[in-house]
Amino acid sequence: GAGVSQSPRYxxxxxxxxxxLRCDPISGHVSLFWYQQALGQGPEFLTYFQNEAQxxxxxxxxxxxxxxxxxxxxxxxxIQRTQQExxxxxxxxxxxxxxDSYEQYFGPGTRLTVT
Amino acid sequence: EDQVTQxxxxxxxxxxxxxxxxxxxxxxxxxxxxxxRQDPGKGPEFLFTLYSAGEEKEKERLKAxxxxxxxxxxxxxxxxxxxxxxxxxxxxxxxxFYFGTGTSLTxxx
Numbered sequence: 001g002a003g004v005s006q007s008p009r010y011x012x013x014x015x016x017x018x019x020x021l022r023c024d025p026i027s028g029h030v031s032l033f034w035y036q037q038a039l040g041q042g043p044e045f046l047t048y049f050q051n052e053a054q055x056x057x058x059x060x061x062x063x064x065x066x067x068x069x070x071x072x073x074x075x076x077x078x079i080q081r082t083q084q085e086x087x088x089x090x091x092x093x094x095x096x097x098x099x100d101s102y103e104q105y106f107g108p109g110t111r112l113t114v115t
Numbered sequence: 116e117d118q119v120t121q122x123x124x125x126x127x128x129x130x131x132x133x134x135x136x137x138x139x140x141x142x143x144x145x146x147x148x149x150x151x152r153q154d155p156g157k158g159p160e161f162l163f164t165l166y167s168a169g170e171e172k173e174k175e176r177l178k179a180x181x182x183x184x185x186x187x188x189x190x191x192x193x194x195x196x197x198x199x200x201x202x203x204x205x206x207x208x209x210x211x212f213y214f215g216t217g218t219s220l221t222x223x224x
Contacts, residue, residue, distance in 0.1 A: 033212065042202050042214030056210035091158050106158030
């Protein structure tokens with residue numbers, strides 16, 4: 001079946017621009033996570049949704065970052081007024097059950113480059 | 116503070132040369148330890164979940180084990196296609212999920 005998809009795969013933004021990154025999780029998956037991965041590092045947690053509820057946004061680095069999942073399926077991560085330090089790969093993962101004690105299935109990521 | 120540390124950072128093996136990767140963790144009340152494989156330009160791919168000390172899981176040439184403080188990923192007779200970055204992760208407080216920085220494995224034919 002279809003896995004997690006993310007779009008766009010690559011995004012180049014000029015400093016100060018707003019960007020929106022999309023995640024299509026596996027159909028029926030309850031949980032959705034967003035991560036930021038810098039080169040040579042492991043993924044860093046940004047935020048967690050259970051269905052449409054954003055239960056944890058403690059990893060969002062600033063108030064320029066905003067995520068939503070209004071109908072409990074597709075999610076969008078929005079970054080306002082992008083800065084160079086926002087350059088990274090943004091990964092989305094979904095899990096069939098609620099909570100964080102279950103395996104996550106990752107998308108291919110969106111590579112964001114801020115110039 | 117919850118933390119995950121992986122070693123070594125990089126490992127080069129000859130094809131057929133078995134070895135182990137380490138993941139040590141400090142987290143209150145372990146609710147699972149997860150191993151993932153990540154190929155360049157791709158998202159992590161789930162391998163194993165271990166929930167309690169003494170548990171072991173196997174998949175082809177990989178075997179994961181868990182103690183109260185660390186986990187090992189044993190690679191037996193690796194092949195070049197096993198080359199990848201191997202990540203371990205644990206749930207932390209709330210719904211956070213902590214990943215290590217990974218071990219980059221290169222298997223030379």
